[in-house]
Structures are given as C-alpha cells and as structure tokens.
Amino acid sequence: MKSNISGFPEFFPNEQIAFNKVVQSISKHFELYGFVPMDTAAVERIETLLSKGNDNEIYGLYRLSDANSKKDIGLRFDLTVPLARYISQNSGNLTFPYKRYQIAPVWRGERAQYGRYRQFYQCDIDIIGDGELSICHDAEVISLITVVLSSLNIPRFRTYINNRKILSGFIEPLVKKGNITDAIRLVDKISKITLEQFNDEMKNLLNNENDITKINTFFETANDFNIDSTLAWLYSLNLGEEFRIGVQELDKVIQILKKLGLNDQYLKIKPQLARGLAYYTGTIFETNFNDIKDMGSISGGGRYDNLTLTLGNDKQYPGVGASIGISRLVPKMIDLGLIDTYKKSTADLLVTVQDKSLVSSYMKLANKFRELGVKTETYLQDKPLGSQLTYANRKGINFVLIANEMEMLDSKAILRDLSNKKQQIIRTEFISSDIIDVILGR
Amino acid sequence: MKSNISGFPEFFPNEQIAFNKVVQSISKHFELYGFVPMDTAAVERIETLLSKGNDNEIYGLYRLSDANSKKDIGLRFDLTVPLARYISQNSGNLTFPYKRYQIAPVWRGERAQYGRYRQFYQCDIDIIGDGELSICHDAEVISLITVVLSSLNIPRFRTYINNRKILSGFIEPLVKKGNITDAIRLVDKISKITLEQFNDEMKNLLNNENDITKINTFFETANDFNIDSTLAWLYSLNLGEEFRIGVQELDKVIQILKKLGLNDQYLKIKPQLARGLAYYTGTIFETNFNDIKDMGSISGGGRYDNLTLTLGNDKQYPGVGASIGISRLVPKMIDLGLIDTYKKSTADLLVTVQDKSLVSSYMKLANKFRELGVKTETYLQDKPLGSQLTYANRKGINFVLIANEMEMLDSKAILRDLSNKKQQIIRTEFISSDIIDVILGR
Numbered sequence: 001m002k003s004n005i006s007g008f009p010e011f012f013p014n015e016q017i018a019f020n021k022v023v024q025s026i027s028k029h030f031e032l033y034g035f036v037p038m039d040t041a042a043v044e045r046i047e048t049l050l051s052k053g054n055d056n057e058i059y060g061l062y063r064l065s066d067a068n069s070k071k072d073i074g075l076r077f078d079l080t081v082p083l084a085r086y087i088s089q090n091s092g093n094l095t096f097p098y099k100r101y102q103i104a105p106v107w108r109g110e111r112a113q114y115g116r117y118r119q120f121y122q123c124d125i126d127i128i129g130d131g132e133l134s135i136c137h138d139a140e141v142i143s144l145i146t147v148v149l150s151s152l153n154i155p156r157f158r159t160y161i162n163n164r165k166i167l168s169g170f171i172e173p174l175v176k177k178g179n180i181t182d183a184i185r186l187v188d189k190i191s192k193i194t195l196e197q198f199n200d201e202m203k204n205l206l207n208n209e210n211d212i213t214k215i216n217t218f219f220e221t222a223n224d225f226n227i228d229s230t231l232a233w234l235y236s237l238n239l240g241e242e243f244r245i246g247v248q249e250l251d252k253v254i255q256i257l258k259k260l261g262l263n264d265q266y267l268k269i270k271p272q273l274a275r276g277l278a279y280y281t282g283t284i285f286e287t288n289f290n291d292i293k294d295m296g297s298i299s300g301g302g303r304y305d306n307l308t309l310t311l312g313n314d315k316q317y318p319g320v321g322a323s324i325g326i327s328r329l330v331p332k333m334i335d336l337g338l339i340d341t342y343k344k345s346t347a348d349l350l351v352t353v354q355d356k357s358l359v360s361s362y363m364k365l366a367n368k369f370r371e372l373g374v375k376t377e378t379y380l381q382d383k384p385l386g387s388q389l390t391y392a393n394r395k396g397i398n399f400v401l402i403a404n405e406m407e408m409l410d411s412k413a414i415l416r417d418l419s420n421k422k423q424q425i426i427r428t429e430f431i432s433s434d435i436i437d438v439i440l441g442r
Numbered sequence: 443m444k445s446n447i448s449g450f451p452e453f454f455p456n457e458q459i460a461f462n463k464v465v466q467s468i469s470k471h472f473e474l475y476g477f478v479p480m481d482t483a484a485v486e487r488i489e490t491l492l493s494k495g496n497d498n499e500i501y502g503l504y505r506l507s508d509a510n511s512k513k514d515i516g517l518r519f520d521l522t523v524p525l526a527r528y529i530s531q532n533s534g535n536l537t538f539p540y541k542r543y544q545i546a547p548v549w550r551g552e553r554a555q556y557g558r559y560r561q562f563y564q565c566d567i568d569i570i571g572d573g574e575l576s577i578c579h580d581a582e583v584i585s586l587i588t589v590v591l592s593s594l595n596i597p598r599f600r601t602y603i604n605n606r607k608i609l610s611g612f613i614e615p616l617v618k619k620g621n622i623t624d625a626i627r628l629v630d631k632i633s634k635i636t637l638e639q640f641n642d643e644m645k646n647l648l649n650n651e652n653d654i655t656k657i658n659t660f661f662e663t664a665n666d667f668n669i670d671s672t673l674a675w676l677y678s679l680n681l682g683e684e685f686r687i688g689v690q691e692l693d694k695v696i697q698i699l700k701k702l703g704l705n706d707q708y709l710k711i712k713p714q715l716a717r718g719l720a721y722y723t724g725t726i727f728e729t730n731f732n733d734i735k736d737m738g739s740i741s742g743g744g745r746y747d748n749l750t751l752t753l754g755n756d757k758q759y760p761g762v763g764a765s766i767g768i769s770r771l772v773p774k775m776i777d778l779g780l781i782d783t784y785k786k787s788t789a790d791l792l793v794t795v796q797d798k799s800l801v802s803s804y805m806k807l808a809n810k811f812r813e814l815g816v817k818t819e820t821y822l823q824d825k826p827l828g829s830q831l832t833y834a835n836r837k838g839i840n841f842v843l844i845a846n847e848m849e850m851l852d853s854k855a856i857l858r859d860l861s862n863k864k865q866q867i868i869r870t871e872f873i874s875s876d877i878i879d880v881i882l883g884r
Contacts, residue, residue, distance in 0.1 A: 002532065004482070004528075005483070005486075008483035010481070010482055011481065012532065012535050013540075013542070016479050016481055017479065020479050031817055032812040032816075032817050033789075033812070033817075033819065034789035034817060034818065034819035034837075034839075036458065036459055036786065036787060036788055037459065037462050037788075038458060039453065040452055041561050042484065042549070043447060043450055043549075044446070057505060058505075059504070059506070060503070060505075060506045061502070061503065061504075061517070062502050063501065063551040064501070065499055065551070073447060075503070086452070090454065093444075094455065094786075095837050097823060099787070107484070109505040109506065109507070119484060119485060129823070134823050136801050139802075140805065140822065147809075255802070256802045256805065260805060260809070344536075344537055345541070346477065346478055359698065360581075360698045360701035363581075363585070364701065370475070375474050375475075376475070376476065377475065380578035380579050381574070381575070381576050382576060391537065395476075
C-alpha cells in the first residue's frame with residue numbers, strides 16, 4: 001500500500017485483488033441473508049452531515065471554476081447518516097423491515113499528522129423497521145457478523161456484547177445530574193487510559209467519590225464470569241427499571257445466539273462496553289481478535305431507536321446494524337500472510353504467441369478457454385517466448401499455453417504448469433473438462 | 443431513480459440490485475481477460491486534475507472545521523487522469539502490459555441546469571505498455587467490449603471504428619495553419635448540428651472554401667460502404683504519410699476483429715468519428731444502439747500514446763482503453779424492461795415464523811438453506827402469517843416456508859411458490875438438492 005496524497009492510501013494490483021476477494025466474500029454472505037446493496041451518493045447536504053451534532057471532520061465542496069463558490073454540500077463521513085437521510089426521503093418506496101448493506105468509501109478531513117486515513121472503506125449492514133423492529137434482529141445481525149468473519153481466514157476472535165440500558169442504568173444514579181454523557185464517554189475510553197486516570201476523571205463526575213469502588217467492582221466482576229453466570233449475576237442486581245430492561249433484552253439476544261451456536265468461545269458479556277455515544281439505545285457489541293491487540297475492533301454495532309428523528313422525521317425508524325472495518329482488516333490479513341497476494345493478474349492462464357502472423361488464432365484460442373470459465377490473457381507484445389514466461393511468472397499466472405506455427409495449424413499446444421514445470425500436450429479443437437479442472441485447480 | 447441533491451441520482455433497492463447485476467456481469471468478463479481491479483482514491487491533487495488542460499468542472503475540497511481552508515485537492519472528474527497519475531507513481535511496482543479495470547463514481551461540478559449528472563459511474567478498461575504497446579491490444583479491447591455488451595440483454599448495437607491519423611491526415615492539409623484542433627472539434631460535433639451549420643463553420647477554417655465538397659464527399663462515401671470496400675477505398679486515396687499509416691493501423695485492427703467474428707453486422711468504419719480531442723492518437727471507436735437514437739454512445743474508447751507525458755514523466759506509457767456508460771445504460775435497460783426489477787430483496791426464500799417461542803429454530807432452519815446456497819430471509823417481526831406473505835410478495839421473494847409449532851417439532855414445513863401458489867410438504871432435517879433446485883429455478 002502506498003499513499004498518493006497523505007491519508008489517501010491506494011493498493012497495488014495484487015493487494016487490490018485480495019481486498020476485492022474479501023469484499024466479495026462478505027457481500028455474498030450479506031446477500032445470503034437477503035440484504036440488498038445500497039449505493040448512496042458520496043455527497044450530502046452539509047446540514048444533513050451536521051444533523052447528528054458529531055464533530056467528525058467534514059470535507060465541503062466548492063467549484064474550482066467559480067472562486068468563492070463554497071457549496072452547501074460535502075462528502076459523507078460515514079454510511080449511517082446517508083442511510084438515515086435515504087430512509088427519511090424514500091420510506092414510501094421501501095418495504096420494512098428494510099435490510100441493506102453498503103460497502104463504500106467515506107472521507108474525513110482530519111489533519112494528516114493524526115496518522116489517520118482521510119479516505120477509507122466502511123462495510124455496513126443495517127435492518128430498519130417502520131415504527132417497530134423485533135429484538136430478534138439484534139441477534140440476527142450478530143450471528144451474521146460471526147458467520148461472515150468465520151468464513152474469512154482470520155485468527156480467533158470474540159464478540160463482546162452489552163446493552164446500553166445496562167450501562168446507563170448502572171451509571172446514571174451514581175453521577176451528578178447532567179454528567180451521564182461525560183461518564184459514558186469516559187467508560188468508552190476505559191481500555192485506552194490507565195485505571196488511575198479513569199478513576200480520577202470518574203470521581204469528578206460522581207455524586208459520591210467512594211462510589212468509584214462500585215464501578216470498578218462492577219466492571220471487574222463481569223470479566224471473571226462466563227455468559228450464563230454473568231447473566232445470572234446481572235439479574236441478581238437490583239439497579240432499577242432501565243437496568244432491568246437492559247438485562248432482559250441482553251438475555252433475549254443471548255438465548256437466540258446460543259441456540260445459533262455462539263458459545264463462550266465466541267461471545268462474552270462486557271458491561272463496560274459503551275461503543276461511543278452516537279445512536280445506540282440498546283444492544284451494543286464489538287468483535288476483537290483474541291490474540292492481536294494492535295488493531296482495535298474488527299467489527300462493531302448495535303441498536304439505535306431514534307436515528308431518523310434528528311432529520312426532522314416525526315416517525316420512528318428503529319434499526320440495528322453492524323460495521324466491519326475492512327480498511328484495517330484486509331491490510332492486517334495481508335501483513336499476517338493470511339491471504340494470497342502473489343497474483344498481479346486475475347488470469348490463471350497465459351496464451352503465449354510465437355507466430356505473430358497467427359495472432360488472431362491465438363486470441364481465438366484464448367476465447368475458447370474464457371468460454372469454459374478460465375481467466376486467460378493472451379501475450380500480444382512482440383517478445384520472445386522467454387520474456388512471455390517471465391511475464392506470466394511476474395503476474396502470478398500459473399499456467400501457460402505454448403504453441404508454434406506447426407502446432408497451431410495442427411490444433412495442438414503445450415500446457416505448462418509454471419509452479420512445477422510439469423507440462424502436457426493438449427488438443428485445442430476440443431478442450432476437455434479435465435484440462436479445465438487442472439488449470440482451475442479443481 | 444430519484445435525486446437526493448440535484449444531479450446526484452440514487453437508485454431504489456430493486457434498481458440497485460439490477461445495476462449491481464450488470465456491473466458484476468461486466469466485471470466478470472473483464473476478469474476473464476485478466477484485467478485487474480483498480481480502486482484509486484476519489485481525491486487527486488488539483489494540479490493533477492488540471493494537467494490535461496481540460497475544462498471539466500472540478501469540485502475542490504475544503505475543511506468545514508477550518509474556514510478558508512481551501513485545499514489543493516479535489517474530486518476526480520474521470521478515471522483516466524487517476525490512471526495516468528497511478529502509473530507515473532507506481533510504474534516500478536507494475537508488470538507491463540498493465541491491464542486494469544475500474545468501475546467507480548466520478549464527479550463534475552456542473553451547474554444543475556445543464557441537466558447533467560454531477561456524480562455518475564464510469565466503467566473503464568485500459569491496457570498500458572511500458573514504452574511500447576502492440577496494436578493487437580486495440581483489437582483485444584474492441585473485441586472484449588463487444589463480448590461484454592453481447593452478454594447483456596440489450597438491443598442491437600454496432601461499433602464504429604476509425605483512426606485518428608486518418609481523420610487528421612485528411613483534414614490537416616485542407617485547413618488554415620493552426621486550425622486543425624478546431625476542425626477536429628467541429629467534426630466531433632457533426633451529428634449534433636445540421637449539415638449547413640457544419641459547412642458554414644468548416645468553411646471558415648479551410649484554406650479554400652471549395653474544399654468543403656471534398657470533406658462532405660469523404661464522409662458520405664464511407665457511409666455507403668461495408669468494411670472491406672471502405673478499406674479498399676481508403677487505400678486508394680493518396681492523402682499523405684499520416685493518412686496512409688492510419689489506414690494500415692485500421693486495417694490491422696480490423697483484420698483481427700474479423701477473425702474474432704466481428705462482421706459488418708457489428709462493425710463499421712466511420713472516417714468522421716473524432717471522439718473528442720483528448721488523449722487519442724490512433725484507433726478510436728464508439729458503440730451505439732442501431733435503433734435507439736436518444737442515448738448517445740453505449741461505449742467508446744481508443745488509443746493514446748502520450749497519456750503520462752503531461753504529468754512530467756519522461757517515459758512513454760502508450761495505452762488503449764474503453765469505457766462503458768453504465769450510468770446511462772442501466773436506467774435505459776430498466777426503462778425498456780430488459781432487466782428484472784421486481785426483486786426488492788436478494789432473497790429467494792422467506793422463512794415465516796408462526797411460533798415466536800421457537801424463533802431460533804426458524805433462524806437455524808434459514809441457516810440450513812443459506813448453507814445450501816439459497817438466499818434466505820427469516821421474518822422476525824411479530825406479525826400474522828398473512829402479513830408475512832405480503833412482505834414476501836412486496837419484496838419479490840418467490841418462495842416461502844411455512845411451519846407451525848407442531849410441524850417445526852416434527853421437522854416438516856410447507857414450501858410455497860408464491861408465483862403459482864403451488865406448495866409441497868418438505869422434510870427439514872435433510873433438505874434435498876431437488877428442493878434447492880426448485881427454489882433456485884434450476
């Protein structure tokens with residue numbers, strides 16, 4: 001990977017092939033669950049982008065031909081705001097629950113020195129209800145994300161789950177009035193700061209400084225339990241109505257997930273999980289590698305009941321969604337050698353050309369292989385056979401077809417496997433399915 | 443289709459499914475020829491965007507949080523300038539000929555009243571050589587475009603082919619010194635203005651006004667001939683070295699295309715084809731519907747030998763490429779009813795839920811179908827069966843699975859085909875491949 005402009009990384013061809021393979025695999029699973037592809041415009045009204053009150057850095061647009069023409073439009077900084085706007089605008093044309101996925105770039109006008117990307121991909125699924133949305137969908141989304149990640153060749157991971165109502169139901173009675181937002185924001189930072197820092201800052205927010213022990217104990221206790229005992233423990237606490245509802249919702253989601261096969265190996269309750277402030281009102285979750293600590297979360301998401309309200313909608317469209325961080329995940333997979341990157345061509349076969357006067361015959365022969373599903377290049381430059389084989393090797397094309405004038409006229413050719421130099425003579429007027437299987441490694 | 447902001451159209455879900463299907467089919471063919479996917483950043487330096495001296499309207503970026511922070515970066519207005527920049531920057535990491543495709547949005551800051559899109563997709567393939575590139579690749583690109591378009595369910599089309607050297611070799615001796623650019627620009631407009639307008643404007647550019655007859659005759663003569671007779675006629679004209687080379691190049695490309703099966707039905711020589719001014723130095727072509735006149739060209743492209751030179755490269759990277767206008771083509775296909783748009787879900791099967799206490803069993807059942815390749819939704823809202831069937835109908839999901847509590851416990855379910863109301867009882871512990879074939883319509 002290399003940056004054209006600082007913060008705007010671009011892949012080399014072999015990395016792009018790998019990235020697209022991951023994206024295709026993810027999309028395939030999303031579609032297996034009936035999610036439809038969505039592709040909103042990259043540009044939104046700035047008032048829409050600002051509707052959530054986020055402090056995300058936004059790129060506005062101006063027309064170069066018209067100095068001082070700053071427009072009231074800018075680039076999206078996530079895929080959730082466009083989703084909310086799209087639903088507000090098109091609800092009459094949608095059938096609910098509406099299930100969509102969107103895998104697309106977003107832009108953030110951050111300073112380069114932050115070391116962050118200014119363009120990166122988000123990969124989102126969301127299910128949106130019209131006025132109501134069953135909590136079973138929360139389980140569906142978490143289950144789907146687990147299935148998707150399991151289908152990729154990645155190291156062990158686990159999903160941490162919580163419910164916003166548990167966290168706020170627990171914290172709210174302890175903090176001074178008006179401090180709940182700051183308190184949850186602080187909990188969200190808990191893994192990024194020391195316990196001392198956390199305690200110092202939290203004490204400032206509490207009614208009673210001594211309650212810091214309650215908070216520490218609450219978070220620590222959960223760490224030691226498995227799913228069932230954490231649930232039993234949460235039920236045993238008498239922390240008010242909101243907390244109780246949160247525990248019930250969590251229980252419901254977890255019972256479904258357990259029946260779908262998500263055991264303690266894949267799932268853990270984490271009452272200190274906060275997932276930022278925006279949107280979320282119920283279930284929240286986050287998936288991390290068990291043994292890779294330098295990547296942050298692979299995926300995360302949750303339930304939001306009021307997303308479109310801020311766009312001036314009087315109707316409620318509750319939703320639940322998740323995002324997979326593919327712009328970080330795929331480079332990590334490449335770094336760890338978990339995904340092949342030796343191919344710089346999509347092709348599995350190179351038809352070499354030895355007699356330029358027969359070039360169209362070689363091209364026709366390549367077409368024959370393509371019709372049988374073999375991705376094929378024809379070497380059309382005027383170079384000796386050795387250079388053509390080097391080209392195949394450099395591009396990671398595994399097989400080459402070699403035929404001189406005599407062989408072409410005789411409908412014969414040599415098929416060589418470059419990985420082991422094995423070769424066989426094949427008839428080219430009828431290409432057998434055995435030959436195709438060999439080339440495609442079936 | 444509907445516009446969020448004027449000039450930024452967005453699809454409804456059923457249209458997006460159709461659009462993606464077309465894009466997938468096109469990508470599949472590009473990859474069958476060994477083209478690798480490319481995905482450059484949406485943002486380029488403004489000096490790069492202006493390097494070709496185009497008057498394309500460009501969107502520059504500014505940071506919203508930093509008033510007066512106009513950046514020296516802007517959104518790409520095509521995919522060719524980014525390609526040239528990428529090659530200049532990464533040539534050491536590429537193996538040439540480099541073959542890439544890119545299907546991605548571009549942005550043009552045009553005034554809304556022009557009635558043009560301000561964001562639309564381009565779908566480009568290009569083959570780039572390192573210092574040299576065989577003209578056989580020109581034929582390869584035209585052949586591939588024909589294969590791609592033939593694979594789509596679209597009305598009859600024909601590719602018009604020319605060589606820039608033929609057009610400029612013919613026109614240059616006739617026009618006043620310094621007027622060749624204007625003359626070719628005028629020829630490019632020929633189909634959009636009347637013959638009278640064309641002649642009036644052209645006369646101003648000519649050394650001798652009477653030569654307008656030569657021009658009219660030249661263009662008209664070609665119209666009446668088939669490929670072979672046009673070539674013979676072009677060879678018979680004695681119009682100087684550049685013209686002669688152009689005819690030889692055209693001949694070479696056409697001989698290959700004929701052997702690859704492109705006959706007079708698919709191919710026609712058109713000496714007045716100009717394809718704008720930018721880039722092109724040799725082969726140029728354009729594909730149009732035979733009978734649909736209101737759409738402009740479906741595809742077009744050509745040979746450019748000097749693309750990267752303007753970016754300060756001292757090395758030549760000659761290329762040949764083509765673009766398919768999918769942002770206009772797909773809506774046209776939808777308008778003409780050439781592509782299904784009844785599906786608002788990717789799913790082919792809806793598992794209905796009659797007993798909410800068994801919801802995870804229904805979800806597990808859906809997973810079984812997914813594992814067998816059937817795109818499946820589970821209906822998780824708390825609604826009666828009738829509403830669930832309506833949901834399936836509305837979303838264009840063809841099959842539903844219906845089971846009450848007793849049937850679930852007995853591993854039985856009813857599979858109903860909503861298109862004809864036919865139904866059968868199936869066993870759910872082992873789902874036969876016959877059932878899968880029925881659902882997938884195989």
